[in-house]
Amino acid sequence: MSGFRGDAPFEHWLATLTVSVCYDYLRRERRHRENLAFNVETSDRADAAMESSASARRAKELVDWAMRQLEAEDHLIITLLELEERSVREIAAVTGWGESKVKVRAFRARAKLKQIIEDSHEA
Numbered sequence: 001m002s003g004f005r006g007d008a009p010f011e012h013w014l015a016t017l018t019v020s021v022c023y024d025y026l027r028r029e030r031r032h033r034e035n036l037a038f039n040v041e042t043s044d045r046a047d048a049a050m051e052s053s054a055s056a057r058r059a060k061e062l063v064d065w066a067m068r069q070l071e072a073e074d075h076l077i078i079t080l081l082e083l084e085e086r087s088v089r090e091i092a093a094v095t096g097w098g099e100s101k102v103k104v105r106a107f108r109a110r111a112k113l114k115q116i117i118e119d120s121h122e123a
Contacts, residue, residue: 061081074109081106 043115066073080094081102088106092099 015123062117062120066113066120069116070109070112073105074112077102077105078113 041082045101070078075093079092080091081088086094088099088102091102095102097105
């Protein structure tokens with residue numbers, strides 16, 4: 001009541017005061033919801049990142065294990081082609097194989113690696 005100056009009808013003053021109080025309340029609630037949503041979203045992202053990191057670690061362990069199951073030449077071809085990203089021509093020069101043989105060995109080595117991984121999931 002101390003804010004009422006009397007230069008406008010009391011009802012106008014009261015309505016203006018009510019609207020201001022409502023706006024203040026809505027702004028506080030919006031900030032609260034935004035903070036709550038941000039906290040939930042941040043928490044969800046952190047959980048997803050941890051889960052993704054654990055999945056990536058398990059996948060790497062599986063691939064490392066599967067690579068150890070391959071024969072030496074298959075392991076070599078996958079390492080050079082896929083991990084070191086060397087070209088078929090470079091691999092042919094390093095191994096002394098023809099480019100056609102490198103391509104065929106790579107195709108077969110990938111198929112073997114895929115089969116090893118699929119068999120490990122079935123077991």
